[in-house]
Structures are given as C-alpha cells and as structure tokens.
Amino acid sequence: SQQGEEDPQALSIQEGENATMNCSYKTSINNLQWYRQNSGRGLVHLILIRSNEREKHSGRLRVTLDTSKKSSSLLITASRAADTASYFCATDANTPLVFGKGTRLSVIA
Amino acid sequence: KAGVTQTPRYLIKTRGQQVTLSCSPISGHRSVSWYQQTPGQGLQFLFEYFSETQRNKGNFPGRFSGRQFSNSRSEMNVSTLELGDSALYLCASSLDTTSFEQFFGPGTRLTVL
Numbered sequence: 179s180q181q182g183e184e185d186p187q188a189l190s191i192q193e194g195e196n197a198t199m200n201c202s203y204k205t206s207i208n209n210l211q212w213y214r215q216n217s218g219r220g221l222v223h224l225i226l227i228r229s230n231e232r233e234k235h236s237g238r239l240r241v242t243l244d245t246s247k248k249s250s251s252l253l254i255t256a257s258r259a260a261d262t263a264s265y266f267c268a269t270d271a272n273t274p275l276v277f278g279k280g281t282r283l284s285v286i287a
Numbered sequence: 288k289a290g291v292t293q294t295p296r297y298l299i300k301t302r303g304q305q306v307t308l309s310c311s312p313i314s315g316h317r318s319v320s321w322y323q324q325t326p327g328q329g330l331q332f333l334f335e336y337f338s339e340t341q342r343n344k345g346n347f348p349g350r351f352s353g354r355q356f357s358n359s360r361s362e363m364n365v366s367t368l369e370l371g372d373s374a375l376y377l378c379a380s381s382l383d384t385t386s387f388e389q390f391f392g393p394g395t396r397l398t399v400l
Binding site for chain 1: 320329375390
C-alpha cells in the first residue's frame, strides 16, 4: 500500500509557535497533497507538491518533499487557534488518492 | 461557484436497512469520488466516477454501490446496513481525471443503530 502515515498522531502547541507534521509513504508518487479537516467537516485542500519539487510555500505553510526518503513535512508558522484541525497527507501514483490517518493539531490560545 | 454539496447531512438508520446518499459536485467538475471516514480506519476510498463511468473502486463489499448521472451528480447506496457502516461519508469532486486537487463536501454523517 502507498498509504501515507502522518507523524505525530497528535500535537499540542501554544498560539504563535510553529507546528511541524511529517508524512511518510511507501511507493513512488506523482504528487503529494496536504489537506486540513475541521472537526467532523469536509477536507480542505492546502497545498500540492509535485514529485520533482523539493519545497513549496503558501502563506504560513511550508511543505518539503524528499522522494529519496519517501517523506514530506508540513510546517505551519506562527500558529493560530483557528489552525486547530486534523491534517492529512494524500499521495497519488495513479488515482485514487490515498490518505494517511492524520495528525490532530491543537493550538492553545 | 457553489461548493460540493451533500445530502442529507445527517442520517440515522437501523441494521438491515438501506441508504442512499447524494453528492452534487462543483459546477463544471466531472469527476466525483467517495470516501468513508471512521476513527479506526481513517479515510478509505470507495469509488471514483467520471462521465457516468466508475473508474476505480475501493476494497468494500458489494453492499456499497454508486452511480453518476449525466449532470455529474452522484449517488452512493449502501444496502443491508451493518453497525460498522456508521461513518462520515465524504464526496469530493475534481475537474477531470487529470486534476489532482479534490474539493470536498461537508459529508453525510450516517449512524446505524
């Protein structure tokens, strides 16, 4: 299976701190995506990084991809209470997307 | 543009019943995927439809079925419900099969008693 595995499963930080989540996967991929899910709601796409890219930024988000290690990291800088959510990585070699089980981030005000 | 809509949002059924969930994709999107989300198994892929054809199917029993209509709206059906079918069912649409970003609806929360 190429299922991504996020690490840690849960993370609790203070507002203003940075949050880093990691994702590892098993097989070669075309792209890796990160999604956010607020409690019991649908997922929201955050960022996509292609297999030939090493780093990508979007606002307070920074994603890195290391295809040699089959891993990716998502960094959220200057976290806010509103960032409290679950974060999932999703990989695709061929459709469909395969999601990991997520990292539950709690940002304490 | 309106987002992906799913109806109903909440549903309570009893074991043995069947249920139909509906998904309307973003206007212009032709690909629709369905996922089941449970605390234990996480997000699991159910099916993907494009132009009324099922392109991919996940590892679920035949009690789970779906279809897509000519206007890209999709339905999924679960027959002979089991307690373990209690989950959040998420629908996602994308422009076509080459678009990697998926846009998710709010989900249908199914509870089987």
